[in-house]
Amino acid sequence: MSTCLIIFARNPEPGSVKTRLHTRYTPNQAAAIYRAFILDTVQAAKEATVDRHCVACDPPGSEAELSDLVGPGWILFPQARADLGERMYQAARHCFDLGAGRVVIIGTDVPSLPPCHVNRAFELLQGHDIVLGPSTDGGYYLVGLARPQREIFQDIAWSTERVFDQTLERARSLGLTVGLLPSWYDVDTPAQLDHLVEDTRAHLQAGMTDPIPHTRACLSTLDRHV
Secondary structure, eight states: OOEEEEEEEEOOOTTTSOGGGGGTSOHHHHHHHHHHHHHHHHHHHHHSOOSEEEEEEESTTOHHHHHHHHOTTOEEEEOOSSOHHHHHHHHHHHHHHTTOSEEEEEOSSOTTOOHHHHHHHHHHTTTOSEEEEEBTTSSEEEEEESSOOGGGGSSOOTTSTTHHHHHHHHHHHTTOOEEEOOOBOOOOSHHHHHHHHHHHHHHHHTTOOOSOHHHHHHHTTOOOOO
16 A cells, blocks of 8 residues: 655745745745755655655646755645635645545644654554544644545634544544544744744754754745844
8 A cells, every 4th residue: 555745835935935025034034944844854855765756736737846955756736726625635635636545744844844744644554434633822833634524624724723623523423433643843934933943953962863954054044034
């Protein structure tokens, strides 16, 4: 049974990504930080045990730019023009149609996510219908599917603190078995970026591998504009 990991990524155009960082960084700087997030996410994904690596690209038509960024060995396709739930469903459906038996989707807002969490998600999908990785803001950083499940993506209050609870409730109401991963944190705001840096510093002081080398290198070159 083949496995497929999908990374949801936006083309890192200034002004269209990481806009909540604009209180500290210019649009160009925020785009550079997001570009580094993509690179760190891709690097970690390569360490996970996965048969097929994919990138779902937004906006449609940005596949060439993102392909240059992520490098060879990745399958790129456009995200659907729809809300986040339908975009995730369509991306998963696409990979199931390509022959995947288990599909996991992650975003690029969790650049320090350990590869072991992705591996564990695929393991849990051997005995569960879906897998969720709850994020500390009330959403989820990972969703895994053992088969297409459009209903778990419908009528969810996206971008709110209710996303995880609503999705879990929906899955259980449908009689689906749910595997859960440890919680992790998104990085959208300057305060969350500071937390990422401090968390990484603790890892390095403990002699662990740097989980965000591209992000740390990028931040070392930037000056705050406020």
